[in-house]
Amino acid sequence: MTPARSRALAAATLTALLLTAAPAAPTHAAPGRPAAPPHLAGDHTVPVYSYADAVRESVQVETPTDADGDGVRDRVMVDLVRPRETAQAGVRVPVIMDASPYYHCCGRGNESERKTYDANGVIAKAPLFYDNWFVPRGYAFAAVDLSGTARATGCEDVGGRAEVAGAKAVVDWLNGRARGFTLDGEPVTASWSTGRVGMIGKSWDGSVANGVAATGVRGLETIVPISAISSWYDYQRYRGLLRASDYPAYLHQVVNGRPAEACAAVLARLRADSAEDTGDYNAYWAERDYRRSVEQVRASVLVAHGVNDLNVTTGQFARWWDALADRQVPRRLWLYQAGHEDPFDVRRAEWVATLHRWFDYWLQGLPNGVMREPRATLETAPGVWTEQRDWPAPGTRNVPVALGAGDGTTGTLGGPGARPGVVRAYTDESLTEPQVVTEPTTARAGRLVFLSGALTAPLRISGTPSVRLRIRVDRPTTALSARLVDYGTAERIQYRSSEGVRTLATESCWGESTVADDACYRDTAEITAVTDHGVLTRGWLDAAHHRSLRFTSPLRPDRWYTVTLPLNAYDAVLPAGHVLGLVLAQSDPGFTETDDRDATVSVDLGRSTLTMPVTGRATLPSAPVAPDVVTAPAAPSDGRAAPPDNRQLPGRS
Template identity: 25%
Template sequence: MKLNQFGRLTVDQATQLKELTAIGFAPDLTQPLAAAAAAAYPLLFPESHSETAKQQALAALAVTADQDLAQFLAAQPTQISRPAFYAVALQLLGFEAGTDYQLNDSLAFMAKTGLPTVDGDLATTADFWAALYLLLTTRTKHLVTLIDDLAVRGFYCDFQTGKAVPAHLFFNGKAQDVFDARNLHREVVWVESDLDTDHDGKRDMLETTIFRPKETDAGTKMPVLFTANPYFHGTNDVDWITHKPDPKLAVKTHSYTKDEVTFQPQPAALPHQPVNGESKTAEVYGDENGIYMLNDYMLGRGFVTVYSGGVGTRGSDGVRSTGGTGETDSAVAVIEWLTGKRRAFTNRTDGIEIKAWWCNGKVAMTGKSYLGTLSIAAATSGVAGLKTVIAESAISSWYDYYRENGLVVAPGGFQGEDADVLAVDTFSRQKQAGDLLKVKAEWDKALAAIGKAQDRAFGDYTKWWDERNYRNQLKNIKADVVIEHGLNDWNVKPANAIRFWNGIQALPIQKKLFLHQGQHTYLDNIGSLDFADQMNLWLSYELLGVKNAAPDVLPNVTVQDNVEAETWHTYKNFGTADADHEDQVYNLQADLTGPRASFADTATAIFNDAKEDSDGFEAEIIKPHSKYDSARLWLDLPQAASDQTLEGVPHLQLRLWIDQPTAILSARLVDVGDAKRFAPVAGVVQGTAWPLGFDYKTVSIQEFKPAKATASKLVSLGHVNVQNQQNAYENVPVTPGEPFTVDFDLQPTHLHLPAGRHLALIIHGADMAQTQRTETAVNFHIDRAGSTLTLRYRK
């Protein structure tokens, strides 16, 4: 077990003593060490309410094989040896003596686990308080720090007693769990938007659900964690609209210009709903539960949580558009209400206005996938009051999600999905039959328009997709940004994160990037990283004005190693052309080995004959010896003589000719060599072990763990329509038999390649898991001498 920790602050003695006093200790450097220890240790058992119970708790901890902690303190020690202090500390951190570690070997276990220690024995009272402060800020076996562990056991239960206005509390730069996450107002309000997506002549009203600690009633102003969640009120059956991969690839007849594919918004003026009164009290109870663990974790720390599905979701007006400007505007409208710049009402019709009078005017957006996507979308609006976004597994351009280089592609694992399918999935207004009656005709028109505009025939970048490319508005971003993404996420592929990350580098904002070895998942409850604690530091800085230097303390880039378990690397940047990186250009003939240069794309026939599914194809196509051998080129790169770190965006330039006027061209980069690689999905290591607050929810702790040995693993992939040789909207006719060149990027990656393993490049045609399943057996002829693969390595 390794407990990496990047969110802990190192502070001076005066700050330590001040903060210890603020949370209930009484550090006095003139006091004898024995007296200080005897007073402090019992406070580490807040669940024990009597002196007898506390003494029993002390006696349950061993200092040595012959002495428990109660006996040790009763002997009034004049000093505490470093091994003895950490023998007890490990038990306080949740480790079992004799099982996890040996009492006489505590320091070795601390080092192995990555836990911090003081440098020497505790010879003075000042040494004791310094060691205790460090221990309180150290991670436990259960993901959280010791001070957080004490909080969930009742350490702060009396903190607000006697305060006329409940207050936030900070320790080591982070908000503490001093509010009651169980005692909430669960309210629903309707925010008035500037939209009329259902064309009824009225502004769409957006249902918004609030989880607000009741301490706000006494005047405590709190910031908001806002999650724009189109799934909040449920999803719908989409089997009826899910597409079958097309067996034919159309020959393109039109090439677009840049102007033709550039979206220009058309604002509309709409009348406001009349205000007929005002209330501080909501009329509707929020019956849905919060769905995001980071939001729940921050509730007891004095952060209100807000969810809103946006237009077309249950309780709101309007219709869905899958990433259109209306969905961005929905999220922005909620932020504007939270910051006092927009109206909301207690119901959809009566005109009784309600304000977010409990909000301190500062908002962060959080969420994964579509939720994180809308965080990015709102950030590109430049809306005031949005201080930061924490976008996990998020889309930055919907074209990069459903299309690629002039091709229709599916998000990994969802062959046949498209923008219209997702629109149906999230149109939860249909769950209320009476409400659906009012909008059914307009929704049918909107859905038909999506189906036409998404263009599954040609797959080109168009004005419709340009509207859904949030990277067009990067210059507007004023909010600081945290991006988290899986390096093996073939659903929302890593390019969505890295292209966004690269695009914001010149902006005068703070930015952080986290990359893990998983697929489409949260990072919050991964045991080897203190992600939630880091986000507490970040949000305390962003939304509560704590001067904790979070932008300087947290690494710019944090990347999980794919070979060493529970290991994370920190860097200044990712994959940049700088002194820390070097490019290697491989010629496919001179530098890569393989028996041939031609193949026939018969993958669809092989796939159908084998009655395989998408997952089966994904696993089979990357095997060194595969049923698809005849339908691909396998080219081996040189074996690594020493460990290498591949980082950045692989680029492929191919000179080729084919015997058809169009074709799908696919490429995969594969890590080759028998090894136990991480499973793509994190496994549970401790069930219900991460406590989110005092007497509150618990979440499992997970970790990416090595699985059974495999001969190869997918590192990166890419696809291109051979007619899109310049970009995704200009088309170049292909003449059968005549050579042409295609350039395209593969997905960004970070790969630790150990000595003795090597990379392989697979070139093939149709991708059964992600592209159309074309039945035309195109013959490919690659000019290997005229083709190159460019890889960037970290020095």
Template identity: 50%
Template sequence: MPTRMRFTTWRPLATAATAALTATLLTPAAAQGAPGENTPRESRPVYAYDTAVREAVWVDTRLDGDGDGRSDRVAVDIVRPREPAQQGRKVPVVMEASPYYSCCGRGNESQRKTYDADGDVVQMPLYYDNYFVPRGYAFVAVDLAGTNRSDGCVDVGGRSDVRSAKAVVDWLNGRGEAYTTRTGTTRAEAGWTNGRTGMIGKSWDGTIANGVAATGVEGLETIVPISAISSWYDYYFAKGAPLYGSGPDWLSDYVNSPEARARCGAVQRRLADGAPRTGDWTPLWSERDHVRDADKVRASVFLVHGMQDLNVRMQHVGPWWDALAENGVQRKIWLSQTGHVDPFDFRRATWVKTLHRWFDHELLGYDNGIDREPMADIERHPDQWVTSKSWPPRGTDTVRLNPAQGTRPGVGTLGLRPGEGTETFTDDPRHGETDWAAQIDLTTPDKAGFVTRPLGRDLRLAGSSEITVTATPTTPTAHLSAVLVDLGPATIRDYADAAEGITTLPDRTCWGPSTTGDSSCYKETRAKKTDVGYTIVSRGWADLGNHASDLTGRPLTPGKRYTLTLDLAATDHVVPAGHRLGLIVAGTDKDLIDPPADTPALTLDLSRTSARVPVVGGTAAYARATAGASTDAALQATELSGVRDPRTAQRLPDGRR
């Protein structure tokens, strides 16, 4: 695993630059800092929100995605404090670029932009403008190319998506052109900002932040990607195995504006042709792989993700996080027990405070201590959080665990000793991880399960796992799934519920001032919990036809043995003393991958099958946790209970279907 930098290793703002920036942004001494302080530690809500400047500009992207012979312009709605500009002072920018401002809405209450008769924004979705504008920030909301009031076409994470947002960062830094209308010639200048920009957003919005950061654009100081994609291939496929029954052309058509749908047929065809359902890697996916461009990232990254997100899955965290670490990017991370949920809806007060401090540090240069705090916050139980000085923690090491044949078919052991024997199962697309985990101690025809004895000590897993499987199929096509599971009772967030771990309440709390058209008050939430007998820890999938290459698949020869490595998504999970750690190998994971063309039986060669799992404390910690453990008959040969089956159907990257 790559060496990870400590969170305390920050690129410092130059002393002179910090002093100049502070002087530029401050009102007389007491306005932003407490009385008597020379260096402020927190921006204060000293500017009027109701009289803030609200304006719209159209930024030239220098692209012609819709092929009409004119450079596409993207609509940018701005809310900024009036007083700094009147006093000749410049402000930093919090920016969100989204395809959802008109088609689908943002946040738990699906808010859309609304406008007055002059075309200036009245309601900005979410709380960013209400909270940060009074504190001396501008909030900038960009309609992605092809959506709402922008020209162009949505190309689902490609050049148009990323360049249309990057063009706005360039304009904010004096390197681009913008106009006061969509088709006019009157220039709009960004003289009110110092150009220091932080991008934020959930799902597709956060994915755009990842993509813009991966261009290395100057002026983008930080990004806060929430439940975001790092490689679009991994949104649709897992090593050749299809995760959804449709591709990016469906998604583009869903969010394109009516005007874009009428003129973007060529883009739709390119998306369909470039994303074959074979799962082969194509140039389309290379263009949409931000991990490979992590060496260009200059911005710091505050990453937030749900460890049970079955939409934008945790596979988007591990490779991106490791690549950022390899390239010395300053990082912070929150990992929740939720599915595809914004931290505003699972840890609201702490989130807003932390985000405020993060932007103050990164965009205002305030020495507020957030750079000296733990790198990671992890939700260990619903609403119970722990911190980690670095992530994965120092001392985490890969432990090789070997499955071995047990005394009953399909029910084996998992441990440090070399594996032996074989296990055979038949793909059954009617079943998935919840069925397999519930019956892990029972002989069933559709999976092979391997378990440790009950642990004598807690065992913490932190990071990404992988499993190498050697299997012999009976058909020319076969898919594989691998699941790590914590076998034992727990109370967890009910991520399989429609709200993915939260319950929305009628009471509202307010996060900044409001206007008649833009309220800062949002419905509160609480954790939606469920009691389970097992917890899915990590998952991974692959097409066995990709055994020779991550990039292309090929038909299998029935009866021939193949070896394939599956990547299991990153996690941070403690298997408590008394529980068991289980590994399941099976075929189609119902509702999470599509089935192959055939219905194969697969025979595992256990002497050539092993899992590499990141254990805090490494092999020694694993050995201590399993030393002297004895079989607990009460936990075995029973059907365990867990969450319901994962939800079905294609969903947008923000969780909507």
């Protein structure tokens, strides 16, 4: 397909999606009332303003923090694009804002776009399509450099007070509560703004949106966190286990836009206060745990997340979602099969249509019915989408599943289980994931495998599974890891390869363009393959944190302990004929770092249970002694090599 034809097809598709609601109402006013702005057409906004002639300006907004300790309040840089025609007519507009640490160092989106500026230092190109699409429709767009990054002053404290306060200050400035300055240092206000702000962003950017919403700042009407963090502890620690060493410092150094000496003290505090030596949850992590302040959230929330995201794992959205639900916060959810991806690169036309209607409702106040639609949009298999009333799926119930001894090599999952006192033991072998999950009926040191029988009907898992284990450990601690695996041939998203999305040669355009900032992006497609198994979800725990994440409780070798290991949230339908597997291991070099190896763990099967959130009255058939599950051969052992560096950037693409 040629680029021109691709653009035309995308435009036609999106037009149809946007105009399926009520016909546009005339824009003339009732007698005695002012005429509605031309960008308002009934229940949606339309592109009537020139993007090429838009006002482009760069504003420094003063924050309440002095992170670099220079005696002067920090300033974040706000690069703005807004309609010139509304400014000339005295019509105020709402603001869509993406606050990011990546505008200078790493870029945004699938094509890693960066900001560019004209000779006067004023924004010429903002990454992504938000300004191209929404500015002609009566919105302003703000691309904000977070404290200590790009052209901002201060220091980046990785999810902490300075980062959140800097982005919040922009919302305050747009509402007349904070000070702004031109590049020449002259005071400037946002008199053109309605004060209604919607924050959007992927991963780190979306995490900032979560953090600002948790302050309860007035004027922030909605947030759209995509693959976002709601607790930085859960991102850098897996229930007491170190994901990677020196992680906070690594993230700070990657995005830092200041001279190293300006932020040396902040960097030292990141290293000292994050408690890497213990893995404990402390005051440092509490400051970066936005779920603790969920009761302050005033904004509506549109969450998007890939169910196979191994960078920002699904527990981040699920625990945030549950907390929002408890507070009855208006919310919607998109879940898709890819990994750490933006839905713009998964289901482009439908996502843009959803964003358009969401912002029209929450920022323009247009009664388009978006909040009367099903709350959850899900991709249940590659390219198969559905909508449901809520998430987890309505009717989901937590079902306990017994662990059985099986044939001595492979245990059973479901059925009568094992009597108390039936014990199986395994010694830490630091296995890679392929070694852990392949050939489940083959004896392999370092793991325990439990299999159901072949499913007699499809099994829907929707929510957060967990494993309750009764264990005895011959060391003061060890890493514990667990996986749910779908054994059976199916076409699956290959999320370990480019997050499950490939970039195509064609492109499509989403909004208006200028010479400096085009609205055209390379098209994408899911990467799929027919495989004989797929890992559904994973979970990890440092056994010495079984009582609390705030302190360690070393294990005694003569005692039995009950530990609960939550797995990451998931949503999947296992077809009839497939087999569900639970695989237990210890240290996990592909995901965590630990020096606590070589432990032997004994598991009392009769007092251990898998809890699964399932819909309907589905049950797991008991497995035969030797279930007929064919899998690929295991990867060659890498022995006891040092674990790889598991540090990732939360949201480069």
